[in-house]
Amino acid sequence: MKIPISHLPDKDMQNAPKALARAAKRAKELARQTGTEFVVMRDGKLIREIPKPENTKRDNKENGQ
DSSP states (O other): OOOOOOOOSSHHHHHHHHHHHHHHHHHHHHHHHHTOOEEEEETTEEEEEOOOOOOOHHHHHHTTO
């Protein structure tokens, strides 16, 4: 995903696209971990997605394995 560059004079607003991208990435990761569906917009349409759970090292640590 390409993060847009903000040319606004306010430094906080310049950092907003990066912050939103980080938040989206974290939300998708949390949805994957919990098996919760999330909604994204693609080609102007809202799409509901249910991420496939993956068995990662992080998941194993959280489950005490």
